[in-house]
Amino acid sequence: MIRGFLALLTLVALGVGSRVVWPVEQVVVAGNAQLSDAEVRSITGLEAGTPWLWAWPHALEPLRANPWVRSARLERPAIGELRVVLEERKALATLVREGREWGLSGDGVLLPDPPKTRTRIEGLGTPRLADLIAIVKTLPNATAIRYTPAGYTVRGEGFEVWAATAEELKKWAKDRKSLANKPTYLYPWGESKSR
Template structure:
C-alpha cells in the first residue's frame, strides 16, 4: 500500500512540475476550414498553461470523433509550442431525406452536420445505395441530382438523363456518355440505349 502511495505522489509531483517547468505557451491549429481554433481547443483540452509534456495523441480522441475530422495529429515544433494539424472532410454532395432535410456528405459517406449544399443531390428509396451514389458523384461531379431505386440509378447531368443499374455500369460507359449528344442514355448489362 505504501508503494502505491509513493507512486501516486511521484506522478502528482511530476505532473505539477511539468506545469511549472514546461507549460504550453502557444497553441497553433492548422488545416481547418470548418472547425475554429476555439472548437479544436475545446475538443482537445490544449490551452496555454497546460503541460507541454502531456500534449500527446491521447488528447485527440474527441477531436477525431468529430465527423468533420478525417485525421488529426499533434506536433511540438518548439518548447512550449503545440501544433494541432487537422485534415477535414469536404462535402461533395447533398443527401436529401424527406421533404426538408438536406445533409452534407463527404466522399467517404460521412454525414457532415452544418455543411452547405454542394454537388448533386442524392435521394432514393429501398436499400441504402448512398455509397454507390458517391461513386457516381466521382464520375459526374457536375451532376445536379442522383436518384436511386432498387432497380438502378438515374442521373441528371448537363441537361441529360443517364440511367444504369449500378455505378459499375455507369463507370464502364462514362467516357462514351460524355461524348454522346443524346439527351437520354440508358446503360444496361446487355448494351446501351440512346434517345435524342
Template sequence: MAVRGFLAGLLLITLYVGSLVAFPIERVEVEGLRHLKEEAVLKAVGLLPGSPWLWALPYRLEPLRKNPWVAEAHLERPRVGVVRLWVRERVPFLPLKDGDALAEDGTRLPGGAPWAPGPKVVGQGPLPAQALLQLARAFPKARRLRYTPVGFWVELPQATLFAPKAELLLEYAQTGMFRGQIYVYSWGVSVRP
C-alpha cells in the first residue's frame, strides 16, 4: 500500500515538473489597454514568456481585478504556448482636485484627472461621488462642480446654481432656465441676475 502511494506521488510530481517544462508560454497578448501599461499588467498577473502555459489559469487575474482602473479582465489560451489577456478599463469622467478622477461608475481612478472630460470637481468633506456624477450628467455644459457640507454648486457658462441637496438641482435641471445666480431650495427658487 505504501509503495502505491509513493508511486502515485512520484507520478504527480513528474507530471507537475513536466508541465513546467514541456509547454512554456511563448507569447502573451494583452488587448484593451488605454491607460495601463502592458508591463505592469503582465507583472501583476505573473504571466511572462517562459512561464508554464498549463498554469495560466483565471485565478492569475485576481491581482489585476483589484486595480481600480480595471473594470473587467479575462484570460484565454487560444493555442498551446499563447496566452491572451483581455482587459476593459474604466473610463475617467470627473477630474478631482487631487489629480484623481471619478469613473462613470463612481470608482476613484488614481491619476485619472488629465483624461477626464467632465467638469472639474472641488469640495470639502467626504466625496459624494454618486451625487456629483448625477449632476455632471444633468448639466453637461457645467464647467465646475463644488460641494461642501452646506450644499452643491454647479457653475455653467452663464449661471451658477446652488442647492443644499443635489436632488433639488437635478429637479431644476429639467427647467432649462440657467441665467445669473440661482438658489434652489425645497420651498422655492431665488434668482439674481
C-alpha cells in the first residue's frame, strides 16, 4: 500500500514538475502566408509559458479545420521550443458567389477573404468547381470566366472564347496556335469566330 502511494505521489510530482520545469519559451510558425503567427498561436493555444511536454499534435486540429490550411504538423526542435509547420492553400482565382468573393483553391476548397487574383469567376447557377479549376489551369492568362448552365465564356488579354464544356476549352487551348483577337465559339462540330 505504501508502494502504491509512493508511486502515485511520484507520478503527481512528475506531472506537476513537467508543467513547471520545461515551459515553452518560443513558438515558431513556418509556411504561413495567409494566417499570421499570432492567429496560429491563438487557434492552437500554443503560447510561450505553456508546458512543453504537454504540447501534443491534437492542438493543431482546430487549425486544420481552417479552409486556408492544407496541412499542419508540430515539431520540437529543442527543449522549450515548438515549431508549427503549415502548408497553406493558394487561391487560383476569385469566385463571386451570392455577392461574396471567395478564393478558389486547386483542390476545390472555397477560401474566405482571398487576396486579389488574376482571374475573376462569376456566373449563373451552381458552379462546377472541378470544371472551373480545370479552365483556370488550362488558361492561366484568363482574366474573367463567366459560367452559365449553357457553358463558359473565358476572356483574357487578346482572346475571348465560349464553349459548352471545360473539355472543349482544354482541347481548344491545346490545339490553338495563337490567341484570336475576335470572340471564338466552340461547338462539338467545330469552331466559329465573330467578325
